[in-house]
Amino acid sequence: MLEKYNVRTDLALEEKERFESDQVEIPGVILEEEYEEELEIQITKVKIETENGAKSMGKPVGVYLTIEAPNMAMSDEDYHREISEKLARKIGEIIHLQEKEICSILVVGLGNRQVTPDALGPYVVDNLRVTRHIMKEYGRYAMEMEENGIVSAIVPGVMGQTGMETLEIIKGIVSETKPDMVIAIDALAARNSKRLNRTIQIADTGIHPGSGVGNHRSGLTKETLGIPVIGIGVPTVVDAATIVNDTMENLISALETSEVLKGVGNVLRSYNNSEKYELIKELISPHLNGMFVTPKNEDELVKQISYTLSESLNMLFTEMKTNN
Numbered sequence: 001m002l003e004k005y006n007v008r009t010d011l012a013l014e015e016k017e018r019f020e021s022d023q024v025e026i027p028g029v030i031l032e033e034e035y036e037e038e039l040e041i042q043i044t045k046v047k048i049e050t051e052n053g054a055k056s057m058g059k060p061v062g063v064y065l066t067i068e069a070p071n072m073a074m075s076d077e078d079y080h081r082e083i084s085e086k087l088a089r090k091i092g093e094i095i096h097l098q099e100k101e102i103c104s105i106l107v108v109g110l111g112n113r114q115v116t117p118d119a120l121g122p123y124v125v126d127n128l129r130v131t132r133h134i135m136k137e138y139g140r141y142a143m144e145m146e147e148n149g150i151v152s153a154i155v156p157g158v159m160g161q162t163g164m165e166t167l168e169i170i171k172g173i174v175s176e177t178k179p180d181m182v183i184a185i186d187a188l189a190a191r192n193s194k195r196l197n198r199t200i201q202i203a204d205t206g207i208h209p210g211s212g213v214g215n216h217r218s219g220l221t222k223e224t225l226g227i228p229v230i231g232i233g234v235p236t237v238v239d240a241a242t243i244v245n246d247t248m249e250n251l252i253s254a255l256e257t258s259e260v261l262k263g264v265g266n267v268l269r270s271y272n273n274s275e276k277y278e279l280i281k282e283l284i285s286p287h288l289n290g291m292f293v294t295p296k297n298e299d300e301l302v303k304q305i306s307y308t309l310s311e312s313l314n315m316l317f318t319e320m321k322t323n324n
Helices: 012-022 051-057 077-098 120-126 132-138 166-177 240-256 262-269 273-284 298-319
Strands: 007-009 029-036 041-048 062-068 104-109 150-154 181-190 199-203 229-239
Touching: 029 051, 041 051, 041 077, 062 077, 077 199, 077 229, 077 298, 104 120, 104 166, 120 181, 120 229, 120 298, 132 150, 150 166, 181 298, 229 240, 229 298, 240 262, 240 273
Parallel strands: 007 181, 104 150, 104 181, 181 229
Antiparallel strands: 029 041, 041 062, 062 199, 199 229
């Protein structure tokens, strides 16, 4: 059921694409890229530093990071270990930008465990090493390592299951347990089929559950919760408009090689990505606009990637110092 399907659209790469499509420097926006040839990992960071930059990009001030790993969909434990280590470092860098003394983290696994492509968040929480109860009872010396962060976790479900907004649930938990930061994990709806299960997106501006399939819910942000919120997601579904758009890109490339139809290809190429996507949504409306597709082995992929994410968080929390 769509109302229970808690997926938001991917956004970190949208910043990069909008930045690059303008082909000019946008004041208040910084684009940083690094590529590791051996592992074929592309890391893109878009930093929106000013309100004018935010207005130009159509996104809040903050840091948007994307790790693109084409082989992440493959079952290679060593490769996934490398991804976990890099992700832990990158999240650590973002956390230090937010607060210098972060020691208590609430991890929120967003999504619906009963819907495979939306179960990413719950699966990540399943593999986390939660420590808050041990720290409260015995102190940090009870842990194997003294420099462990205080970690608690919750899987709040979706409104169709609980009858409550996710924000309402998390607000109550934050008020009672008083963490220093929230890390929210959610599945994404990809805007490019090549990103399915191959990119990890991180933003320090929070997360908006359900927005990827049009179910706009109250966002988990610093403004709504009163503490920093880091959003982490992986695209696990793609909508019909995106599939048609990707096919259209191949068609345009083919038209441009034809002497007779080259003009048509040039006209279509003049549209930017957002304009082409909106055009296709109108063309396929209304019958296919609500259709979302996943790979046939999505159950295996979601479990595999969820473990990669949980391992990265476990690495990160192990290195965090606590004053308790």
